[in-house]
Each structure stands twice: as structure tokens, then as C-alpha cells.
Amino acid sequence: MKPEELAGWLQERPRVLDGAMGSELLRRGVRAAGTLWGVGALLEAPGEVRAVHRDHAAAGAEALTAATFRVAPYSLRTLGLERRAAELASLAVRLAHDGAAEAGRTAIVLGSMTTLEDCWRPDLVPDDATLAREHGATAALLAAAGCDALLLETFNTSREARLAAAAAATTGLAVVVSFTCIAGGRLLSGEDAADAARAVELEGPVAVGVNCTRRDEVMPALARIAGATGRPLVAYANNAWSAADSPWLRDDPAGPELYALRAVAWSAAGARLVGGCCGTTPAHIEAVARALRAGR
Numbered sequence: 001m002k003p004e005e006l007a008g009w010l011q012e013r014p015r016v017l018d019g020a021m022g023s024e025l026l027r028r029g030v031r032a033a034g035t036l037w038g039v040g041a042l043l044e045a046p047g048e049v050r051a052v053h054r055d056h057a058a059a060g061a062e063a064l065t066a067a068t069f070r071v072a073p074y075s076l077r078t079l080g081l082e083r084r085a086a087e088l089a090s091l092a093v094r095l096a097h098d099g100a101a102e103a104g105r106t107a108i109v110l111g112s113m114t115t116l117e118d119c120w121r122p123d124l125v126p127d128d129a130t131l132a133r134e135h136g137a138t139a140a141l142l143a144a145a146g147c148d149a150l151l152l153e154t155f156n157t158s159r160e161a162r163l164a165a166a167a168a169a170t171t172g173l174a175v176v177v178s179f180t181c182i183a184g185g186r187l188l189s190g191e192d193a194a195d196a197a198r199a200v201e202l203e204g205p206v207a208v209g210v211n212c213t214r215r216d217e218v219m220p221a222l223a224r225i226a227g228a229t230g231r232p233l234v235a236y237a238n239n240a241w242s243a244a245d246s247p248w249l250r251d252d253p254a255g256p257e258l259y260a261l262r263a264v265a266w267s268a269a270g271a272r273l274v275g276g277c278c279g280t281t282p283a284h285i286e287a288v289a290r291a292l293r294a295g296r
Contacts, residue, residue, distance in 0.1 A: 053099025
């Protein structure tokens with residue numbers, strides 16, 4: 001999918017993105033999903049990955065995110081699986097397509113790319129040469145795997161996001177960039193989300209937004225981004241899924257209807273791609289889809 005094609009698709013109306021993969025697999029008892037946040041499930045329980053995609057598509061998701069969050073060769077080296085990167089990327093994309101087909105729905109498939117190091121540790125971001133080389137390799141294998149567009153998500157610095165977006169753009173596929181934010185519309189690095197949006201804009205992303213951020217903190221970040229770019233926005237919040245290393249995500253979980261109310265507000269603020277991140281379920285996506293349809 002070329003950038004202008006995705007831009008046109010988003011321009012027609014707000015589109016529904018799927019919900020969480022890793023946390024949903026864990027909720028369903030797939031313990032292997034904890035290995036490189038989904039890679040273990042690709043290796044040991046691909047049918048469960050397909051089932052999550054199916055359930056999200058059935059719930060109304062129009063865009064499914066392939067379980068490629070950590071299939072980058074850089075990440076797979078930690079398990080000695082670097083040579084299987086292309087195989088795992090192809091499997092992940094196929095499972096998303098198969099899940100949509102099982103649900104009898106049509107959905108685009110987004111190839112997920114994220115930070116090379118820990119999403120919660122902006123201090124660990126590698127040097128520019130490493131970022132360009134490794135993100136270039138990941139983008140190329142996701143494009144070869146057959147995804148429709150690239151979703152660069154959970155980025156914690158503008159520097160890495162900019163270089164990743166530049167690498168992704170070389171594939172010719174449409175690119176979406178999303179940042180994880182804390183209070184006040186700031187990235188985990190402390191950078192203003194507006195500055196981060198400006199930093200990536202020159203690389204030509206179709207949409208820019210916020211993900212894996214507390215529900216209450218999505219809107220301030222979206223407002224900062226909206227003031228810095230005329231591009232469509234993307235929003236999919238964390239729903240009270242936190243760990244010891246992510247205390248800023250601690251919250252009370254929102255049920256599907258409450259979450260959908262927030263999603264409608266994000267859409268009103270300019271988000272054209274709206275879904276759920278960690279802690280959300282297909283029920284949340286069904287409520288979001290229903291609420292967005294009602295608001296047309």
C-alpha cells in the first residue's frame with residue numbers, strides 16, 4: 001500500500017485498529033507470548049495468534065497488526081534466531097491475513113516495528129549508524145513478508161523514530177509512527193511530543209500518534225502532535241497493563257464502553273486510526289467500532 005493509498009483510506013472516515021496481541025495472548029494462557037513479546041507465540045502457538053487476529057477482525061478491526069513487534073533481526077539475536085527473522089515475519093503476516101479470512105472480514109495488515117532496545121529505556125537507544133542499519137533490515141524483511149503498511153510503534157525518542165521512519169520509507173510502503181508518552185504530552189525521553197512529530201514529518205509518515213500511553217494522557221499528547229503536524233493522528237492507549245519497570249502505566253482498567261468513549265474523543269481530536277494497546281481485548285475493539293459507527 002503506497003502512502004497516498006493509505007492516506008486516502010484514512011481520509012474517508014476514522015478507521016478501527018485492532019487491540020493488543022501480547023497481553024491478550026497472555027490473558028488467554030499462552031505463556032510463550034512473554035518471550036520477546038509475541039515471538040514465543042509465533043514459535044509455539046501460531047494458531048492462538050491467528051485466533052486473536054480473527055477475533056479482532058470479527059469485532060470490527062479494519063487494520064490488523066502482525067505479531068512482528070520483536071521479529072527484528074536485532075531482537076532475535078538474543079535468542080540465536082536471527083536467521084529465522086524473514087520466516088517469522090512471513091508467518092506473522094500470514095496469520096493476520098488468515099485470521100481476517102476466518103472472520104469473513106477484509107482488513108489491511110500492518111507490519112509492527114519498534115525500538116531496537118527496551119521500549120521503556122530511552123537511555124539505551126543505540127548510535128545513529130546502528131539505528132539506520134538495523135531498522136533498514138527490519139523494514140525490508142517486513143515489506144518482503146507482504147504487509148500492507150508499516151506501523152512504527154512505542155517509540156520513546158524522536159531520534160530513533162526519525163531514523164526508523166527514514167528506513168521504513170525506503171520500502172515504498174506507507175508508514176505510520178506512534179510514540180509512547182507520559183504526563184504533559186512528553187515522550188519517555190522527556191521530549192515534547194510536538195517536537196517529536198516535527199522530527200519525523202520530514203520522513204513522510206502518513207499518520208503520527210500515540211500508543212501504549214495511559215488513557216488520560218493520550219489526549220494531551222495528541223493535542224501537542226496536532227499542533228505540530230497536519231497529518232492524520234493515530235491513537236491506541238494502554239489499558240492498565242503495567243509492570244515494575246513501567247509504573248507510569250498503572251491505572252484502573254476501563255471496560256469496553258468506557259474505553260470506547262475515550263476513543264470517540266480521540267477521533268474528534270483528529271485521530272483517523274483508533275484502536276487499543278496492551279490490556280485491551282476484542283471486546284474493547286468491538287465497542288470502539290460500534291461507537292465510531294454511531295458517530296459518523
